[in-house]
Amino acid sequence: MDLTPASRDSMRLPVPLRLLIGSFVAAFLINLMPWRGLALQVYPDFVLLILLYWAIQEPRSVGQGLGFLLGLLMDVADSALLGQHALIYVVVIFFAQLLRVRVLQQSLPAQALHVGVLLALAQLISVGLNLSMGRELSGFWLIFSPLLSAILWPAISVFLALPRLRLRPGQIIS
């Protein structure tokens, strides 16, 4: 079931480790900000967004294992049921691994659409898990979170590609 060809990756320069770690730390810090009220319902899960980005761009370095660990971290931070974010991240990264070749061939807006669907799936799992534990749905605003994330996707893609452009002038980042 491994649909990720290795040939494309071997031709590209590896991403610097500090960019990888830096982006995750930044995303985590944004997620840790004291969100409340409406913002709490609609804010995009930055950690998941960055995870998706690297799972698509750097499948050798970022995969389900990292997603699992970061998910556990987010569970504690969000006082959610332990393992909930972990499950969501792992499932979404799995689909990202299946779709990554396809996604990489698209333009940025089309990529955003793909990502939006994946994040909607994540939100669906989250809502499903919480409902199955007998919790109330806190409102339909929740659907705006994947939408916002999808809108942010092009910006994040460009932003995270910039340091690598500097790395090798003239290279076109897909």
Add this chain to the structure above:
Amino acid sequence: MSAFQENFFTRGPSPLARLTFFSLVAIAIMIADHRFQALAFLRLGVSVVLTPVEQTLMLPGKLIQSLGLYFSDQNRLIAENATLNAKVMELTAGHQQAQLIRAERTYLTTLSEANKRLGDRGVLAEIIRDARNPFVRKVVINKGSSHGLRAGLVVIDAVGVVGQLTAIGIMTSEITLSTEKNQSVPVLALRSGLRAIAVGNGRDGSIDVPFIPLAADIQVGDALVTSGIDGTYPAGLSVAIVASVDRNPAFQFARISATPASGTEQHRFVKVLTQEELKEYPQPDVKAEEGKLGRERTGPKRREVR
């Protein structure tokens, strides 16, 4: 330095295998956490690392707030001071009366060895943030196990019950508000003495009171206070005011909803009751029973009791 892996072709397990493995582990963790509350130590460990980071992230907001306060007009402060002074006078009078009553009660309880209520023991704490999770009704306070708190303690504000401590960190802990879904508090209607259970329904500003018969003596406006029969909540704390009573004869029970007495969503300072005297309540010997009966707690045990 690069994140590029040395091994070029060996890819390890396939994505599907990984997905299966990690999902199973995640589900196992969820079950362990939900059913058995077995992973508190993991939570504690991670929160030790997270807390300082979170505190730092809240600094900008606090700075803006304190800057705003600095420039706030003096009139407001003077007015506030006046109301506070009035409040102090009021409380002093109340306190003196309370001392008398407490003395009487101590005498009576030494006579009867019965129902002890809360003393003055408690830890004042500040709410630092809401839980970042739209599905739960929880808030985080700035006191933790280093201040002697432990899971299960009751939290009140100036008006009534706020909730219960559920997760304890070293410097912070989580309060599950009494409006959280299925968070239940044993209560007593002050006017009629009717005993009931107040159960949160997961929505802000509303608490359900289930399993009250249609003919029961309960009205809109009845104050519900803790009855103290569970040994967790001390008796006499205000919990909610009955807001609506729907006696539909089609159902066996009346549909009663109440408004939480404490400003469960707005307050900033709360008091955690460190109620030592409640240890004297008879505790059910759950472990011994489980040892005897395994998982089944119904059937044979019931008959024994009768």
